[in-house]
Amino acid sequence: MDGILVRRVIPSDNSCLFNALGYVMDHDKHKAPELRQVIAATVASDPRKYSEAFLGKPNEEYCAWILNSEKWGGAIELSILADYYGREIAAYDIQTTRCDLYGQEMKYPERALLIYDGLHYDALAVSPFEDAPEEFDQTIFSVHKDRSIGPVEMRAMKFVQEEQRKRRFTDTANFTLRCGVCQIGVVGQKEAVEHAQATGHVNFQEFR
Template sequence: MEGIVARRVIPSDNSCLFNAVGYVMDHDKNKAPELRQVIAATVVSDPIKYSKAFLGKPKEEYCSWILDSEKWGVGASSTPIVGNLLIYCADFYLIFCGEGAIELSILADYYGREIAAYDIQTIRCDLYGQEKKYLERVMLIYDGLHYDALADYWAVEGLALNLVKEQHRKRTFTNTARFTLRCGVCQIRVVGQKEAMEHAQATGHVNFQEYR
């Protein structure tokens, strides 16, 4: 039978990374609470590896953050995103979502399977757990702000890459360095993180929406 790869949409509920992993590992889109606990416990269990320098913040702060269901949970410097609304940090710095390297690495080891995360914008595939030589691999797809699951049926890696290339051609990704935002207060147009930060610092306006 010819292999196929299907994109399985995960809800945008601030837990897309965890629920995407839950789906490809357990066929369960509601694993976020459990997997947040797994990550926090792993970080606490190895303070040498998961140092402040590694996490980007003190261990206690990281664990509090990763266990908060209102946080998207991707990268140590993420802020929550609801739909296309960017929630502004209390310290008046817009910090856009990272790609979840710490979390995906921990979850690959937890499940004993390699995780391949495909980035639509760059058509790059980041592999987590590769050094452990796990026998199985699962796949995710990332659009710059959100993770979905890739369900494979007798698939080979080339089919997943073809799907990612097609999504790239359709530009179904968000370039957070260059995307266009509108201030939700005064409706002024800004481009990318730098201009949004400057506008927020000058005006105190803290909510932005992406528009095309």
């Protein structure tokens, strides 16, 4: 494999998962509204599959929720979008160095790569050389017979391990956040969620 593996930073605007995916699939960092519509339509079309037990909330309520640009995506959304694009999506978690693969049971012929730091998704790409323009990025990789993507896979894992060594992740169980609205400090994702539910405030900043 020629080139270098790079992390393409996606803006932190609560839609990073969708925009990171838009970038690796379509070289477009502004796909979030469209991809939220795709997910809502998919979920609404099959209420038996996308039941309250599966979604964690009633089907109709989930569809309204995912269309809200303040809401974050996760595993459910990645699995739906893997099927929508007909490609595997590998999401690398920096804190654990785990790779979650979506769409693998469908044996799709190609794979795209995301990286997750506990709060935020960015895109992974292969660039021909240091500081090359983004239009030269390769973001789709062929899946081989052994279901790997060859040297890119090893390089991605090494990259993630290096990011972990540099502690470029957020420990969501123990991180400290400050509410951007009322300036109250909270510890961990659980407290942040509770504060958001109690107040409606969703603008948190990390501080140490």
